[in-house]
Amino acid sequence: xxxxxxxxxxxxxxxxxxxxxxxxITNLGIITGLDTLAHPKLSIISALLVIxxxxxxxxxxxxHIYQESEHLSKKEVWLSTLTNFFARLFVSxxxxxxxxxxxxxxxxxCSVIWGLLILTVMTYxxxxxxxxxxxxxxxxxxxxxxxxxAASNFIGAFLIARFQG
Numbered sequence: 479x480x481x482x483x484x485x486x487x488x489x490x491x492x493x494x495x496x497x498x499x500x501x502x503i504t505n506l507g508i509i510t511g512l513d514t515l516a517h518p519k520l521s522i523i524s525a526l527l528v529i530x531x532x533x534x535x536x537x538x539x540x541x542h543i544y545q546e547s548e549h550l551s552k553k554e555v556w557l558s559t560l561t562n563f564f565a566r567l568f569v570s571x572x573x574x575x576x577x578x579x580x581x582x583x584x585x586x587x588c589s590v591i592w593g594l595l596i597l598t599v600m601t602y603x604x605x606x607x608x609x610x611x612x613x614x615x616x617x618x619x620x621x622x623x624x625x626x627x628a629a630s631n632f633i634g635a636f637l638i639a640r641f642q643g
Contacts, residue, residue, distance in 0.1 A: 495600050497565030500537060502593040503626050504529055505573040510627045511634030513586040516642070522577050530570035538563040569596065590627055597623055 508525045515521045542559040550558075576592065577585045601619045605612030 494561055494565045495604060496541070497534075497537075497562035498569050498596060498600060501530075501534075501566040501569035501573075502597055503623060504533060505570055506590060506593045506623065506627050507630035509573065509577065509586050509589045511630035513582055513631075514635060514638055518582045519577060522582075523574060526570060526574050526577065530567055530574070534563055534566040534570070537566065594620060594623060 505526060508529060509522055512518060512522050512525060538559050541562050542555055545555045545558055572592065573589050576589050579585070580588060597619050598616050601616045602612040605615050
């Protein structure tokens with residue numbers, strides 16, 4: 479019975495956690511990399527919308543093809559594809575709302591906090607389900623996200639300084 483429960487819960491959690499994590503890291507990279515442009519709101523919202531659609535569809539399609547190659551059932555393949563797509567779309571939408579509603583510097587800071595909070599909650603839930611201590615996993619995931627944010631911010635600032643007159 480416990481194995482049946484694990485097998486039905488794990489795929490759903492896996493599908494959602496992949497899509498949400500991908501959306502968090504990608505969106506934070508864009509927000510922190512572009513927040514110093516001349517027109518940051520328009521640039522960031524445009525980039526987030528492109529990512530929410532094009533990159534999301536690309537990842538979802540990649541998952542679809544991969545799972546087909548693993549000979550999973552048609553139902554499982556489509557469930558994974560759609561869950562990933564909608565998880566990423568939902569998470570990306572929350573970042574877009576923050577950028578639209580808040581002043582850009584505050585929105586960027588709130589986005590980082592929001593993204594790290596979602597990542598922490600997901601990591602905690604997964605660790606608890608696996609019956610392991612969540613804190614080492616949370617620390618590793620936060621460090622990775624912070625490195626992405628720092629690298630994106632550095633690259634964005636460098637490129638803007640180099641090419642913006």
